[in-house]
Amino acid sequence: xxxxxxxxxxxxxxxxxxxxxxxxxxxxxxxxxxxxxxxxxxxxxxxxxxxxxxxxxxxxxxxxxxxxxxxxxxxxxxxxxxxxxxxxxxxxxxxxxxxxxxxxxxxxxxxxxxxxxxxxxxxxxxxxxxxxxxxxxxxxxxxxxxxxxxxxxxxxxxxxxxxxxxxxxxxxxxxxxxxxxxxxxxxxxxxxxxxxxxxxxxxxxxxxxxxxxxxxxxxxxxxxxxxxxxxxxxxxxxxxxx
Amino acid sequence: xxxxxxxxxxxxxxxxxxxxxxxxxxxxxxxxxxxxxxxxxxxxxxxxxxxxxxxxxxxxxxxxxxxxxxxxxxxxxxxxxxxxxxxxxxxxxxxxxxxxxxxxxxxxxxxxxxxxxxxxxxxxxxxxxxxxxxxxxxxxxxxxxxxxxxxxxxxxxxxxxxxxxxxxxxxxxxxxxxxxxxxxxxxxxxxxxxxxxxxxxxxxxxxxxxxxxxxxxxxxxxxxxxxxxxxxxxxxxxxxxxxxxxxxxxxxxxxxxxxxxxxxxxxxxxxxxxxxxxxxxxxxxxxxxxxxxxxxxxxxxxxxxxxxxxxxxxxxx
Numbered sequence: 001x002x003x004x005x006x007x008x009x010x011x012x013x014x015x016x017x018x019x020x021x022x023x024x025x026x027x028x029x030x031x032x033x034x035x036x037x038x039x040x041x042x043x044x045x046x047x048x049x050x051x052x053x054x055x056x057x058x059x060x061x062x063x064x065x066x067x068x069x070x071x072x073x074x075x076x077x078x079x080x081x082x083x084x085x086x087x088x089x090x091x092x093x094x095x096x097x098x099x100x101x102x103x104x105x106x107x108x109x110x111x112x113x114x115x116x117x118x119x120x121x122x123x124x125x126x127x128x129x130x131x132x133x134x135x136x137x138x139x140x141x142x143x144x145x146x147x148x149x150x151x152x153x154x155x156x157x158x159x160x161x162x163x164x165x166x167x168x169x170x171x172x173x174x175x176x177x178x179x180x181x182x183x184x185x186x187x188x189x190x191x192x193x194x195x196x197x198x199x200x201x202x203x204x205x206x207x208x209x210x211x212x213x214x215x216x217x218x219x220x221x222x223x224x225x226x227x228x229x230x231x232x233x234x235x236x237x238x239x240x241x242x
Numbered sequence: 243x244x245x246x247x248x249x250x251x252x253x254x255x256x257x258x259x260x261x262x263x264x265x266x267x268x269x270x271x272x273x274x275x276x277x278x279x280x281x282x283x284x285x286x287x288x289x290x291x292x293x294x295x296x297x298x299x300x301x302x303x304x305x306x307x308x309x310x311x312x313x314x315x316x317x318x319x320x321x322x323x324x325x326x327x328x329x330x331x332x333x334x335x336x337x338x339x340x341x342x343x344x345x346x347x348x349x350x351x352x353x354x355x356x357x358x359x360x361x362x363x364x365x366x367x368x369x370x371x372x373x374x375x376x377x378x379x380x381x382x383x384x385x386x387x388x389x390x391x392x393x394x395x396x397x398x399x400x401x402x403x404x405x406x407x408x409x410x411x412x413x414x415x416x417x418x419x420x421x422x423x424x425x426x427x428x429x430x431x432x433x434x435x436x437x438x439x440x441x442x443x444x445x446x447x448x449x450x451x452x453x454x455x456x457x458x459x460x461x462x463x464x465x466x467x468x469x470x471x472x473x474x475x476x477x478x479x480x481x482x483x484x485x486x487x488x489x490x491x492x493x494x495x496x497x498x499x500x501x502x503x504x505x506x507x508x509x510x511x512x513x514x515x516x517x518x519x520x521x522x523x524x525x526x527x528x529x530x531x532x533x534x535x536x537x538x539x540x541x542x543x544x545x546x547x548x549x550x551x552x553x554x555x556x557x558x559x
Contacts, residue, residue, distance in 0.1 A: 051430060052429075052430075053426065053429075053430070072429065072434070073426075073429035073430050074428075074429045074430075074431075074432050074433055074434045074435065075434075077429070077430050077431060077432040078432045082430070083430060085426075089424055089426060089427050090424075090427075091419075091420060091423040091424055091427060092423055093419065093422070093423050094419065094420075094423065101416075102416065102420050102427075102428075102431045102433075103431040103432060105413055105416060106413065106417065106431050106432035106433045107431065107432045108432070110413075112413065152427075152431070156431065156432065
């Protein structure tokens with residue numbers, strides 16, 4: 001079976017700094033994979049390379065067999081990649097519903113008219129904020145803004161969803177809601193790559209994890225294996241703990 | 243239901259009334275209406291691009307002047323419709339070229355560049371006229387009376403507003419709003435940033451070029467200093483902002499009171515016109531940052547005592 005998302009030797013250099021060093025791994029359709037690593041290990045940079053926010057220096061990225069490395073962000077979005085941002089990005093002058101309509105209109109399927117309205121409402125229902133459709137996003141609470149961002153990513157009807165610390169900054173109750181929400185998405189068969197620091201969430205959501213340290217891949221396997229891996233423990237806690 | 247019928251009736255009635263205006267208006271009043279129609283076109287076209295994207299352009303007069311100059315150069319060699327088409331083509335090419343070169347600039351850099359562009363075009367034409375053709379000024383002799391120019395500009399203003407209304411219903415209308423809010427989100431939602439911005443900039447500039455071309459016979463004698471007067475760019479911006487650059491009818495509503503005021507100011511305070519104009523700009527930006535229409539909406543809401551006004555979706559027209 002060929003992979004849905006396939007990275008091969010993806011590299012990003014900022015001048016003398018090797019931020020992402022020859023990352024290679026695959027995601028199968030329907031998989032939910034955690035992307036782990038200490039702060040500064042290059043996780044968000046890797047997400048930016050996949051989504052086209054930054055062009056990779058070298059390497060290739062394939063979505064369903066199509067090369068997307070080096071394409072513009074909008075072309076990659078239309079190829080079926082959607083993402084959320086580490087720091088929430090809402091469209092402040094549009095209503096919640098209009099925010100979610102945008103990727104439905106400009107995404108892979110280019111819907112228009114009543115169809116974007118229907119898709120946007122379905123996605124808002126999926127994340128549980130359908131009742132806020134007519135509100136302005138600036139008036140929403142933090143978790144609802146995060147839900148809005150997730151609904152917007154879903155409205156693109158993506159093949160692969162990239163979540164960059166989507167659960168960060170939530171209180172314990174909200175975290176449980178957030179985990180339940182992503183688990184619900186998982187059951188729809190969507191493929192997700194999620195950057196996460198909260199181990200509780202990683203254990204609950206990701207059967208498999210990929211771990212980065214200093215830009216390079218140091219582990220790739222089931223979550224249990226990876227979290228017990230001495231290299232991973234050393235990366236997080238230092239050599240003496242391994 | 244009644245409102246749905248009322249609106250096209252109002253627009254048709256208003257259009258017919260305006261088209262009949264030359265019958266009743268004096269030559270002076272008609273001249274004033276020519277300026278109004280010209281600025282309705284300029285401000286509405288300006289708001290098409292600059293309103294949603296929030297790229298403040300001071301290049302209006304670069305296109306307006308180019309249109310006027312094209313007519314001055316070609317009016318005796320080509321039939322009038324072809325002259326207009328040529329002006330339109332030149333405006334489109336200039337805008338596409340400028341758009342592709344500059345729309346990567348954001349914020350203040352774009353403002354400064356767009357202002358510089360108008361000066362650049364003026365200086366280039368001056369240089370060309372002095373060094374190559376050897377005549378700086380040109381005469382335009384076209385068999386048009388004021389009402390003919392008025393009707394053409396009325397049609398162009400109507401077309402501009404109609405086009406604005408149509409664009410608002412399309413993806414090309416939604417995309418710049420997203421770009422204005424957050425370019426990163428726009429790109430990651432599948433919006434081709436450069437293509438969207440260049441397309442809107444070209445459409446807006448083409449309309450401005452036509453406005454200049456149609457209005458040019460009014461001057462009879464033109465030279466670069468007259469048709470590339472930067473005040474045109476500033477007035478366009480302030481009119482659009484006064485009415486509200488985010489609304490279809492906003493710019494039009496900004497044009498009318500300001501034109502009346504300018505007319506009065508230049509008649510009564512000819513020596514202090516620029517100072518008063520500057521003070522007015524400052525007042526508008528401070529007091530009505532989102533334009534008269536949204537301010538009115540805000541006042542009406544607070545009068546009704548509704549506090550959750552923010553949830554009201556922006557009016558389509």
